[in-house]
Amino acid sequence: MIEDLTAEKLATENQTAEDVLTVENLETRFRRGDDTIYAVNSVSFSVAPGETLGIVGESGSGKSVSLLSILGLARGARSVSGTARFMGTDLLKLRRRQLEDIRGRDIGMIFQDPMTSLNPAMRIGDQIMEAMLTHHYTNRKGAFARTLELLDKVGIPEARARFRSYPHEFSGGMRQRAMIAMAIACEPQLLIADEATTAVDVTVQAQILDLLDDLRKGRRMSIILITHDFGVATNFCDRIVVLYAGKVMESARLAEFLACPAHPYTVGLRDSVIEVGQRGRKLTPIPGMAATLTEPIRGCPFAPRCSMAIDRCTQEVPQLRSLGPGHTVACHRAEEVMSRAS
Ligand SMILES: Nc1ncnc2c1ncn2[C@@H]1O[C@H](COP(=O)(O)OP(=O)(O)O)[C@@H](O)[C@H]1O
Ligand code: SF4
Numbered sequence: 001m002i003e004d005l006t007a008e009k010l011a012t013e014n015q016t017a018e019d020v021l022t023v024e025n026l027e028t029r030f031r032r033g034d035d036t037i038y039a040v041n042s043v044s045f046s047v048a049p050g051e052t053l054g055i056v057g058e059s060g061s062g063k064s065v066s067l068l069s070i071l072g073l074a075r076g077a078r079s080v081s082g083t084a085r086f087m088g089t090d091l092l093k094l095r096r097r098q099l100e101d102i103r104g105r106d107i108g109m110i111f112q113d114p115m116t117s118l119n120p121a122m123r124i125g126d127q128i129m130e131a132m133l134t135h136h137y138t139n140r141k142g143a144f145a146r147t148l149e150l151l152d153k154v155g156i157p158e159a160r161a162r163f164r165s166y167p168h169e170f171s172g173g174m175r176q177r178a179m180i181a182m183a184i185a186c187e188p189q190l191l192i193a194d195e196a197t198t199a200v201d202v203t204v205q206a207q208i209l210d211l212l213d214d215l216r217k218g219r220r221m222s223i224i225l226i227t228h229d230f231g232v233a234t235n236f237c238d239r240i241v242v243l244y245a246g247k248v249m250e251s252a253r254l255a256e257f258l259a260c261p262a263h264p265y266t267v268g269l270r271d272s273v274i275e276v277g278q279r280g281r282k283l284t285p286i287p288g289m290a291a292t293l294t295e296p297i298r299g300c301p302f303a304p305r306c307s308m309a310i311d312r313c314t315q316e317v318p319q320l321r322s323l324g325p326g327h328t329v330a331c332h333r334a335e336e337v338m339s340r341a342s
């Protein structure tokens, strides 16, 4: 049976009490001049222990802002609302100090540009140690020993010598590894990787994704992988949430995504992932412009680019609804899409 679901019902439908993070009805607004930017619009998702959740969508679809919002890092946001329960605590209700404690200790973060996390004027080893000392994870002696261990674990050779290097003495791939070492230093429950492999070549990308996967399996750490590259998400994630115009279009386990996508945008993403020899996959764009976010959403935000759009699509916002366990979609014509795509 297919039914319309409120965010709360959706959350219970797809999530268990044990989830590491449950985000419900997240909304973020910015102001740009006289305009309001509706960057994140009633987004809900969750991640279970040991699970890798992919958040995918084109540039500007609200992936980064969604995660930055729940971490209190959406700088300049006019408003952030909703709930984001991490291990039972609503992050959106915490004071700045309490959030700072959680960030870097319980939730690790890695970004596309390691230089946003690494201090160029500080030795790599000292920075990793500092991550532990700030959060009182261990004492200086323990932090030093663990830093060497971490450098080794993330595949940085000659850890003792590398401890004393500065970020500019590392290659891009090495900096990425150092950033991962820093992010996992305090053994976080959740690691958020935002386009973390976008700037590195395909070989290093595969190595870094493998490394994250090993860390996840070893400690049942959860990962949220934010990427505009659907190929990366399909190679690596257990479950995928597709964002468009700051809204969830579809959410499903990987197998369902590939076998029976139910949203035209997802079908487009799936079909535009082309095998490039044995080495990787490439995302080619879906025709049309990304949605502007300067007005509240009326109708389906994907309608201007959708080959299946009908009058109803421009008049009525498609609500997220369930198509089966763990599979939700926001499209008026999901059943037809599914039967055509599979
Ligand atoms: N500080 C800001 N001020 C105004 N608009 C912003 C700000 N940060 C992000 N946005 C807008 O929010 C939308 C979502 O951005 P973002 O989450 O960074 O997209 P992406 O999916 O590429 O990560 C974009 O339209 C972006 O221009
Ligand atoms: S609701 Fe309509 S416009 Fe939107 S994706 Fe579905 S068919 Fe296309």
Ligand SMILES: [Mg+2]
Pocket (backbone or CB within 6 Å): 063, 064, 065, 194, 195
């Ligand atoms: Mg981004």
